[in-house]
Amino acid sequence: MARIRPTSQPRLSGERFSVLYRIRGGSEAEARARASDICVEQTVEFPLDLVPAGAIRDEILGRVESFEAAGEGAWRARISFAVEVAGGELTQLLNVIFGNISLKPGLRVERLDLDDALCAQFRGPRFGREGLRRHLGIPSRPIVCSALKPMGLSADDLAEIAYRAALGGMDLIKDDHGLADQTFSSFQARVTRCAEAVRRANRETGGGCAYLPNVTAGPEAVVERARFAKSAGCGGLVVTPGLAGLDAMRRLADDEMLGLPVFSHPAFLGTFVTGPDQGISHFALFGQIARLAGADASIFPSFGGRFAFSREECRSIVAGTLTPMGSLAPIFPAPGGGMSLSRLPELAETYGKDVILLVGGDLFRRGPDLTENCRAFRRLAEQL
Amino acid sequence: MARIRPTSQPRLSGERFSVLYRIRGGSEAEARARASDICVEQTVEFPLDLVPAGAIRDEILGRVESFEAAGEGAWRARISFAVEVAGGELTQLLNVIFGNISLKPGLRVERLDLDDALCAQFRGPRFGREGLRRHLGIPSRPIVCSALKPMGLSADDLAEIAYRAALGGMDLIKDDHGLADQTFSSFQARVTRCAEAVRRANRETGGGCAYLPNVTAGPEAVVERARFAKSAGCGGLVVTPGLAGLDAMRRLADDEMLGLPVFSHPAFLGTFVTGPDQGISHFALFGQIARLAGADASIFPSFGGRFAFSREECRSIVAGTLTPMGSLAPIFPAPGGGMSLSRLPELAETYGKDVILLVGGDLFRRGPDLTENCRAFRRLAEQL
Numbered sequence: 173m174a175r176i177r178p179t180s181q182p183r184l185s186g187e188r189f190s191v192l193y194r195i196r197g198g199s200e201a202e203a204r205a206r207a208s209d210i211c212v213e214q215t216v217e218f219p220l221d222l223v224p225a226g227a228i229r230d231e232i233l234g235r236v237e238s239f240e241a242a243g244e245g246a247w248r249a250r251i252s253f254a255v256e257v258a259g260g261e262l263t264q265l266l267n268v269i270f271g272n273i274s275l276k277p278g279l280r281v282e283r284l285d286l287d288d289a290l291c292a293q294f295r296g297p298r299f300g301r302e303g304l305r306r307h308l309g310i311p312s313r314p315i316v317c318s319a320l321k322p323m324g325l326s327a328d329d330l331a332e333i334a335y336r337a338a339l340g341g342m343d344l345i346k347d348d349h350g351l352a353d354q355t356f357s358s359f360q361a362r363v364t365r366c367a368e369a370v371r372r373a374n375r376e377t378g379g380g381c382a383y384l385p386n387v388t389a390g391p392e393a394v395v396e397r398a399r400f401a402k403s404a405g406c407g408g409l410v411v412t413p414g415l416a417g418l419d420a421m422r423r424l425a426d427d428e429m430l431g432l433p434v435f436s437h438p439a440f441l442g443t444f445v446t447g448p449d450q451g452i453s454h455f456a457l458f459g460q461i462a463r464l465a466g467a468d469a470s471i472f473p474s475f476g477g478r479f480a481f482s483r484e485e486c487r488s489i490v491a492g493t494l495t496p497m498g499s500l501a502p503i504f505p506a507p508g509g510g511m512s513l514s515r516l517p518e519l520a521e522t523y524g525k526d527v528i529l530l531v532g533g534d535l536f537r538r539g540p541d542l543t544e545n546c547r548a549f550r551r552l553a554e555q556l
Numbered sequence: 557m558a559r560i561r562p563t564s565q566p567r568l569s570g571e572r573f574s575v576l577y578r579i580r581g582g583s584e585a586e587a588r589a590r591a592s593d594i595c596v597e598q599t600v601e602f603p604l605d606l607v608p609a610g611a612i613r614d615e616i617l618g619r620v621e622s623f624e625a626a627g628e629g630a631w632r633a634r635i636s637f638a639v640e641v642a643g644g645e646l647t648q649l650l651n652v653i654f655g656n657i658s659l660k661p662g663l664r665v666e667r668l669d670l671d672d673a674l675c676a677q678f679r680g681p682r683f684g685r686e687g688l689r690r691h692l693g694i695p696s697r698p699i700v701c702s703a704l705k706p707m708g709l710s711a712d713d714l715a716e717i718a719y720r721a722a723l724g725g726m727d728l729i730k731d732d733h734g735l736a737d738q739t740f741s742s743f744q745a746r747v748t749r750c751a752e753a754v755r756r757a758n759r760e761t762g763g764g765c766a767y768l769p770n771v772t773a774g775p776e777a778v779v780e781r782a783r784f785a786k787s788a789g790c791g792g793l794v795v796t797p798g799l800a801g802l803d804a805m806r807r808l809a810d811d812e813m814l815g816l817p818v819f820s821h822p823a824f825l826g827t828f829v830t831g832p833d834q835g836i837s838h839f840a841l842f843g844q845i846a847r848l849a850g851a852d853a854s855i856f857p858s859f860g861g862r863f864a865f866s867r868e869e870c871r872s873i874v875a876g877t878l879t880p881m882g883s884l885a886p887i888f889p890a891p892g893g894g895m896s897l898s899r900l901p902e903l904a905e906t907y908g909k910d911v912i913l914l915v916g917g918d919l920f921r922r923g924p925d926l927t928e929n930c931r932a933f934r935r936l937a938e939q940l
Contacts, residue, residue: 173921174921174925178709216706219918264734264737264772267733271734275857277830322608322616323612325612354648388648390646391775415650415801417799417801419801439651442658446834447830473659478593532602539557
């Protein structure tokens with residue numbers, strides 16, 4: 173064997189963060205072995221007997237902190253990692269949490285327990301719940317949001333919809349996440365016209381509706397689009413981190429020059445939550461990780477709409493937006509995905525008032541006048 | 557109902573691309589309804605009866621091109637989309653392919669059939685199989701690659717390993733994907749020392765070993781690290797698109813000033829391929845999509861190692877690296893993940909000679925001298 177003999181040892185603070193994993197399948201002994209395997213796979217990725225003695229073996233290597241049964245054929249293991257292993261970067265932190273083991277079946281991230289020292293390396297949400305309420309001037313009621321669609325409309329036609337919705341008292345109007353930079357409605361034309369349309373409506377109503385364009389794009393374009401949105405007077409940004417990268421969202425949230433609220437869209441991330449035996453829990457992904465990556469609001473498909481999340485899963489997302497995480501502020505849950513006005517009381521029962529309610533297509537259905545339909549939505553939200 | 561009356565119609569070329577989806581669960585009628593739902597969800601995301609007549613309804617909306625049974629309780633639907641819907645951007649193309657429907661259970665992307673017009677919007681791999689062979693001066697044999705690890709070693713100690721492996725005739729030496737920019741081995745120190753160590757070995761052997769640092773990071777850092785790697789004389793880059801974003805990888809591959817081969821690492825993407833009933837097929841994700849996103853080689857965990865991919869799944873990845881995709885070059889499959897020298901003949905049977913063989917920890921196990929162990933690996937590969 174070619175033994176590695178380090179000429180120096182890594183210096184570590186001793187501070188560790190931990191991840192709670194669910195391990196499914198096999199016997200208890202096998203599950204314990206798989207917990208030990210996570211410790212290796214997510215750090216040194218090296219045959220255990222060849223890992224050099226000293227700080228690498230004692231501290232860099234993950235450590236099983238607890239192990240317990242979690243129902244028939246399933247176990248929960250809490251595994252801790254040295255804070256330094258994450259290198260102060262979101263990409264590497266996510267890599268330690270779930271990089272290689274995403275490729276192994278039967279392992280699921282249940283929750284993160286990030287040390288304060290680690291949380292302090294991330295700004296997280298710039299606004300959070302309180303900041304966003306202050307920013308929008310809405311002290312306590314549910315916040316109402318509609319979506320610009322359908323794809324294929326021109327920038328002018330989308331702006332007309334934005335105008336009518338803003339007149340109707342929407343707090344937020346977001347781009348549908350499929351509006352990118354298509355020939356039939358370029359990003360710049362759409363954002364310019366829609367921002368202008370919403371300003372015009374605000375002048376007429378005295379309201380403060382904010383238009384949130386979708387800036388999802390590649391690593392440079394996402395920053396350029398966010399800057400353009402800022403210069404056009406937009407009140408926030410929609411980003412799909414599954415497409416742009418979670419760290420791109422963090423980048424936008426951290427940008428002092430932008431200083432805009434960030435709304436995280438769940439597209440392309442759904443597979444992570446499709447099974448109890450793999451991926452990442454709703455709580456961790458749409459709650460904790462969205463927060464860590466700088467979202468001020470986490471959009472997700474609510475129970476009872478076009479999607480399949482259960483009420484319990486939606487509740488767990490809300491819990492993840494709130495759970496203590498060092499200095500990171502709580503953020504807004506933003507349930508949507510086929511919501512109708514008639515279901516608002518039921519939604520309020522689950523989500524309470526600290527929520528951003530997204531209604532899209534249904535605002536076109538209630539009556540012939542979009543502005544009136546939006547007024548009805550706003551009134552209903554005020555009465556919840 | 558508030559009907560949308562567009563003042564203009566989107567102009568479309570009529571060119572379409574298509575995606576083959578697997579639909580699992582329910583009756584045939586339900587599966588047909590779910591295929592129609594994909595057409596709506598991935599484009600207009602609007603109640604179908606409210607979608608305006610004209611080009612939006614006729615062309616922007618997805619279209620079910622074929623529908624057939626695919627075994628007990630499963631169906632396959634080919635759905636086409638207007639090329640313009642993808643907006644000429646990888647992020648939006650991926651959004652159309654699998655954005656929102658990733659959140660719906662029982663839907664899986666099986667393969668992409670991208671129109672030549674759409675493929676022409678992406679450069680894809682800069683090198684591809686032929687280009688990489690030319691770049692490395694290896695006309696036909698399997699290419700051998702080892703990995704720098706374990707995490708926790710200093711830059712100097714990693715460089716010593718790189719030196720000894722390069723002396724042993726490795727064609728490629730890649731950073732382990734967990735080496736980021738940690739305090740115990742900063743990115744710049746590591747890359748500088750390892751690139752220098754490999755150059756020194758090349759001078760001694762007359763060989764052309766290339767060192768491939770891991771540049772995975774956030775949207776700006778990934779570009780900065782790639783530039784630093786180029787200036788340090790590195791022969792290629794390792795990126796983890798699951799962490800940095802697929803479009804960040806595309807960005808690096810497209811960069812004329814970099815002009816370096818790109819090796820795609822599968823970490824954090826594993827959940828997409830954990831089940832036959834959801835996510836994205838191995839063929840499409842690690843073959844077609846990696847290519848579309850500019851990878852010259854797609855690293856994946858081979859059957860029979862530490863991970864759980866089957867031989868058939870690995871074969872399907874190879875097929876995805878090769879399948880015709882407009883002007884996009886075929887790329888190298890790079891199986892790894894717990895491979896040992898004793899398994900090389902078996903690997904050769906499955907992968908043939910057009911392969912990059914990754915061996916990590918096992919190179920430390922064969923005998924006391926890493927350089928000799930690497931020579932054995934190289935000799936074995938030459939005899940395959």
